[in-house]
Amino acid sequence: MKMKKVLVPLSALTLLTSVLAACSNSNHDAKESGPASTSTPTSTxxxxxxxxxxxxxxxxxxxxxxxxxxxxxxxxxxxxxxxxxxxxxxxxxxxxxxxxxxxxxxxxxxxxxxxxxxxxxxxxxxxxxxxxxxxxxxxxxxxxxxxxxxxxxxxxxxxxxxxxxxxxxxxxxxxxxTSLAWGGMFIRKDWLDKLGLPLPTTRDELYNTLVAFRDKNPGGVDGVIPWGLAATGMNYGTGNLVDSFWEAQSEEEFVTVPGWLRPGNKEAMKFLNKLYNEKLISPDFALDKTAKQVDADVTNGKVGFFSANWDYPLRQNISEPLKANVPDANFVPIDTFKNDEGKYKKIAYNENGxxxxxxxxxxxxxxxxxxxxxxxxxxxxxxxxxxxxxxxxxxxxxxxxxxxxxxxxxxxxxxxxxxxxxxxxxxxxxDPEKNIKALAATAPGLEEVAEQSYKINTTDTYTGFYFDTPNEANIKFGKTLGDLNKQMTDKLISCKPSEFDNLYDKMVAEYMAAGGQAVTDESVKIYKAMQANKK
Missing domain, CATH: 3.40.190.10 (Periplasmic binding protein-like II)
Structure with a gap:
């Protein structure tokens, strides 16, 4: 698989690429060389x-x-x-x-x-x-x-x-x-140790690990959940699993074509469907639209693996109740979705928030x-x-x-x-190095885990392509397509295996007819104009 530095419009990504949001733990740079004075500032x-x-x-x-x-x-x-x-x-x-x-x-x-x-x-x-x-x-x-x-x-x-x-x-x-790491993936190291298993470094190894979690229930919990997932949204997504299935495309194709049409995307979704139907994913994930249920499952020690923001298990609302409920629980960051180039490609933030x-x-x-x-x-x-x-x-x-x-x-x-x-x-x-150490310091006792997660999730990254002209079709159809993305993802993961192929093709056709093709055509037009202006 040959790919240049991959740039991708966020509007073209399926929500399977951990659109986490963004959100909950973003960071930015400054011009000061160290910590500012702790004296109370006055007006400027x-x-x-x-x-x-x-x-x-x-x-x-x-x-x-x-x-x-x-x-x-x-x-x-x-x-x-x-x-x-x-x-x-x-x-x-x-x-x-x-x-x-x-x-x-x-x-x-x-x-x-x-x-x-x-x-x-x-x-x-x-x-x-x-x-x-x-x-x-x-x-x-x-x-x-x-x-x-x-x-x-x-x-x-x-x-x-x-x-x-x-x-x-x-x-x-x-x-x-100030920090460009986006999503992350985390696994219960204490469960691996009980089963004598190493950290999984490929999809197949992760699959075998999830099966072992399901069958052997190393935590001895009622209702073990190998992979904690929530309805497509802010957290508990699929990390860079889908990215690892994508095949070679030109830069123009990669930044203009919706993820649903990307070579390998269908196989990625089919893999997730297989996991769900083998009871390796949260059974009612599609109903968990606020992620409160999977938060509870994680903090009650039921979940073995999940993907969320790169620092999610370090946050006070997760780390403290988990420690209280399951003192020996130990989530560690991993990179496990390797593509056919041997890379762990994953999206990172641009400089803007x-x-x-x-x-x-x-x-x-x-x-x-x-x-x-x-x-x-x-x-x-x-x-x-x-x-x-x-x-x-x-x-x-x-x-x-x-x-x-x-x-x-x-x-x-x-x-x-x-x-x-x-x-x-x-x-x-x-100072970027101080910023990362300061972020790590927000999770006392887990500083090393935080720095390790940040390093993993700023390696083999690509960023969102910045179109310098508004995409009129995206303005018109963006909200509709965003909602469809969520519906498609959740339905395709949870449908019966025998229904998958027909449902995928049907829903992708509906997506393109609902504005996906118009957005793609406009993206191609803007991209070509930008390239022409560089000459």
């Missing part, structure tokens, strides 16, 4: 001319991740700091508008349609930004950034900002990532840019991510800050307060 130059009169209310979207025991998302250590150090100097009140993480696009669409979207809204979905840019539903930001966003511009840099340019205009402000937009309905666009500009200060970012030393974090012997996990006001409901530090997806210490 954006507040030199302090406004007077009644305070303005700046509304800012925030993900509600539904974490047990989470604080009031509008009244906690971090929101009070924001209102004290940005709000008061700018005669403003910053009010956060919670949006369920699992429904972020749908909820944003409702808010935009009703004219009630927060002044600062955001989405990980590029198609949504394309659509609102085309509809003239969001503000063009070039002038506002030029006047009020000097620190924001310096922090993000030209490359990151370019991901928010549509038809030559800055329509979105992408966050910056979440897309920040300002709706046309906003009356506070200038204040919104000032807020993001204020947030771009190294001192502000450090405090929002780490808080006060001795209270919210401690420093290790290498000068790496480590968050002190807490409940109540001091709880961080996302990794390093990702949801409150919009200009950066993840830890920001100004």
């Amino acid at each position: 130059s954006s507040t030199e001319n302090k406004p007077s009169g009644s305070p303005a209310t700046l509304t800012v979207e925030i993900f509600d991740r539904g974490i047990q025991g989470q604080p009031d998302l509008n009244n906690n250590t971090w929101t009070r700091y924001i209102n004290e150090h940005f709000g008061k100097p700018n005669n403003a009140v910053v009010k956060f508008v919670p949006v369920p993480r699992s429904q972020e696009v749908d909820k944003l669409n409702v808010l935009m349609a009703s004219g009630e979207a927060p002044d600062i809204s955001f989405t990980y979905d590029n198609t949504t930004v394309y659509r609102y840019a085309k509809m003239n539903g969001i503000m063009q930001l070039n002038d506002l950034i030029a006047e009020h966003g000097k620190e924001l511009t310096n922090y993000l840099g030209e490359k990151v900002l370019s991901y928010g340019v549509y038809n030559g205009k800055q329509m979105a402000i992408p966050a910056k990532r 979440i897309n920040i937009i300002i709706p046309k309905s906003s009356k506070n666009a200038e204040l919104a840019i000032k807020y993001l500009n204020w947030m771009s200060s190294p001192d502000v970012l450090f405090f929002l991510q780490y808080g006060e030393e001795g209270v919210n974090h401690k420093m290790d012997d290498n000068g790496i800050p480590e968050v002190i996990n807490q409940a109540g006001d001091n709880m961080q409901t996302s990794y390093l307060n990702l949801d409150y530090t919009l200009v950066v997806n993840g830890v920001e210490l100004g």
Whole structure:
């Protein structure tokens, strides 16, 4: 299998490639050479001319991740700091508008349609930004950034900002990532040890391991689940298994053709169908649309293998209950889906993260840019991510800050307060090596596992191809195709083996007729134009 550095449009991927999201644990870079000062930051130059009169209310979207025991998302250590150090100097009140993480696009669409979207809204979905840019539903930001966003511009840099340019205009402000690892795969090492099995390094070895988990139940649990899976969505996907089946394609084909038509994709889905029908996958995965059931299965010690974000088993809501329920449980990262080139190809993040937009309905666009500009200060970012030393974090012997996990006001409901530090997806210490060590430090006792997982999931990677022109067909059909992706994946995994071939061909034909062909044709057109412009 010969393939150049593989670039792929996220819209063309099936959701089998671990679209995790993105989301829950992204990261970005900074220009500072080490940890910022732990002294409490003050307001920046954006507040030199302090406004007077009644305070303005700046509304800012925030993900509600539904974490047990989470604080009031509008009244906690971090929101009070924001209102004290940005709000008061700018005669403003910053009010956060919670949006369920699992429904972020749908909820944003409702808010935009009703004219009630927060002044600062955001989405990980590029198609949504394309659509609102085309509809003239969001503000063009070039002038506002030029006047009020000097620190924001310096922090993000030209490359990151370019991901928010549509038809030559800055329509979105992408966050910056400091870590590019995406998905990961994890297996119960203690189960392997009990069975005398090595870490599986190929699909066949993993299959044999899953069978052994099913038949020998090394955990002695009621209802053992060899592979924990949830309905296609944020977590508990199929990792890079599908990628490992893909055959050679030209770069143009790879970045323009939907995953459903990629050579080898059907065989990948058939393999997953085989696993499901042999009771090697969560039996009711298609009903588990929030992943709460598989979370419970993992933390109760029933699951032997799963794929999710590269750091998922290190997170407090997984690692702590698992340790309490099954003290000897030991999930370790593995690379097991090798392709016919002997590579473990997997997708990684681009340098850009979440897309920040300002709706046309906003009356506070200038204040919104000032807020993001204020947030771009190294001192502000450090405090929002780490808080006060001795209270919210401690420093290790290498000068790496480590968050002190807490409940109540001091709880961080996302990794390093990702949801409150919009200009950066993840830890920001100004040095890539320190960033990774700081990420690892968020999982005390599991630092080595974290660094190993990061290394595995930044090896043999490809990134999403960036089309410099909005795909009109994708704007029109993207939501429909995204929903179809999920339905197709779940149905094809769980159907009867005798029905698989006909169902696959039928659903792929329906997908292409529902907009897949139109998106492909437009992608080819844009790709060819981009290549021609390089000559």
